[in-house]
Amino acid sequence: MQSSHTFQTLLRALAPEVLGALVRRWRDLPACEDAVQEALIEAATQWPTRGVPERPKGWLVHVATRRLTDHVRADAARRHREALVVAMIPSDEQVALAADEAMPERDDTLDLLFLCCHPELTSASAIALTLRAVGGLTTSEIARAFLVPEATIAQRISRAKQTIQRSGTPFQLPTEAERAERLTSVMRVLYLVFNEGYAASSGDEVSRADLAEEATRMARLLLAHAPDEPEVIGLLALMRLTDARRAARTGESGELVPLDAQDRTRWDRAAIEEGLALVERAMRSGRPGAYSIQAAIAALHDEAMSSEATDWPQILALYDVLLHIERSPMAALSRVVALAMVEGPHAGLAALGPMEGDARLGHRLDAVRGHLLERAGDRAGAVAAYRRAADATTSHAERDHLWLRASSLERER
Secondary structure, three states: OOOHHHHHHHHHHHHHHHHHHHHHHHHHHHHHHHHHHHHHHHHHHHHHHHHHOOOOHHHHHHHHHHHHHHHHHHHHHHHHHHHHHHHHHHHHHHHHHHHHHHHOOOOOOOHHHHHHHOOOOHHHHHHHHHHHHHHOOOOOHHHHHHHHHHHHHHHHHHHHHHHHHOOOOOOOOOOOHHHHHHHHHHHHHHHHHHHHHHHOEEEOOOHHHHHHHHHHHHHHHHHHHHHOHHHHHHHHHHHHHHHHOHHHOOOOOOEOOOOHHOOOOOOOOOHHHHHHHHHHHHHHHOOOOOHHHHHHHHHHHHOOOOOOOOOOHHHHHHHHHHHHHOOHHHHHHHHHHHHHHHHHHHHHHHHHHHEEEEEEEHHHHHHHHHHHHHHHHHHHHHHHHHHHHHHOOHHHHHHHHHHHHHOOOOOHO
16 A cells, blocks of 8 residues: 555645646636645545546546536536636637546646736735645745745735736736746746755755655746746756755755765766756856856856865855846855855855844854854854754754754864
8 A cells, every 4th residue: 555655745746737727727726726625635535545546637637627516506606607717718728628628637737837927916926826826835835935924925825816816817828928928937936846845944854855856847848838048947957956966965864964064976967967058058048047147056066076176266256146136135145155165254254244134034044154153163153053043943954953063063162
């Protein structure tokens, strides 16, 4: 019998595809979300004892569709809306949708990504909604990705759904021109899903391979859709070069291993080679953006045989370029680390000054401060900073790592 974890992984992977299939037909995101959730609950109840159906996605689409139509039939207002929605769909498209009912293997996830980036929504609201509907992230995970309070994200997602409902703008597949307009938001979603997968912001696991791999898969689909877009190339390059280190990020006991202590022979050389080729391709465009620059930084890390052999001056220069393109608090904090590697820990500590009080950085500010104080020889200061960071993080693996660093330094005093 398959484990509950296996079922959860399968259902998580299928959920956005099933939601995409329903939304494409019914154009009603909230109702479709409810129907998919009911189908997932039914699957989680039945599959462990009855076995996974031969076509699990088709099974979920069928059950979710049945739940949705049951709700529609039970509500006169919904029946009226159904008639209106069907009337809005061209007859040739209705034929295509009927064909999809018989062949549910079509992957609607990329379509759903573009659908959720609705023209009536702000970029931040569209991204939050998409992370919830497509990425499957919880509200708290999205809040940590945005560096804002959880209540803010909950309100943002709720307002996004209400805005779509009230807008009168059909929730339908965008044209090629509309896809181009929404591309930036779609890339941002994939970037945030990948980051949560590579470095889980909460829980016991260092990483969540399912999220990282799904984001990478979607980035490949996006590149096939926009093969000449430099930032799409750069995004996939960044994912491959970053994820190449995943196996080395955990030790024998599952503990977090920081970049400078990783066994680089465990890095995925095939992923690195693919990433390097993609970086070169993105840079040849002559107009690299934020993802391409981050990929170039990742490439310099991956090409180095050790932390000491890394081209830190070049990385520092690239962070300056990145911050000129996009003022990100996390990029600024990463630049501090690069500055410390070039000019010494005291230069890095001085650069932390303007960041004091920036709530968006959370525990990360103290984690970096502890690292720099340790390098500067201030063990007592480093211990205090590591402990503050450990108390503030929601990642159990990171918390344990920070407490271990603090305890180790305290023993050395």
